[in-house]
């Protein structure tokens with residue numbers, strides 16, 4: 001199994017980048033004992049003014065072949081952290097690669113969204129894509145702790 005995040009935008013050094021690095025490092029440490037590999041991160045930077053379709057082509061190229069596509073979108077399904085963890089465990093147990101996709105300022109191209117195996121939302125409000133990256137990294141770490149039975153998550 002491999003786990004990737006394909007995200008629009010390049011994260012400069014700063015608090016968001018530090019948080020993403022920290023949560024993904026914690027995920028790698030916790031995941032090691034429970035069959036979850038470290039998360040790969042591909043940042044997609046479209047040409048200024050290139051538009052959603054051009055960005056979608058770059059995103060599509062970065063998605064590993066055969067991976068289950070989990071798209072982050074405010075219109076997606078809202079799930080609890082334990083449900084998210086269970087789904088991640090399902091991909092692991094099926095030895096299925098999984099790729100999380102986060103769009104840019106204009107959102108994800110509808111044709112790309114149509115390819116999603118699962119669309120999830122962190123609430124129905126729109127968040128900046130860089131914050132969504134932090135939130136996804138934290139939820140991945142939280143999921144790993146739930147699966148490992150460690151006390152980070154409390155219902």
Ligand SMILES: C[S@@+](CC[C@H](N)C(=O)[O-])C[C@H]1O[C@@H](n2cnc3c(N)ncnc32)[C@H](O)[C@@H]1O
Nearest residue numbers: 072073074102103106107108121122126127129
């Ligand atoms: C600034 S938002 C784009 C919003 C855009 N107006 C749209 O119509 O989709 C950038 C990206 O962040 C992610 N995102 C924003 N809000 C989200 C939410 N509530 N849940 C999940 N992902 C979200 C999505 O991947 C989105 O493509």
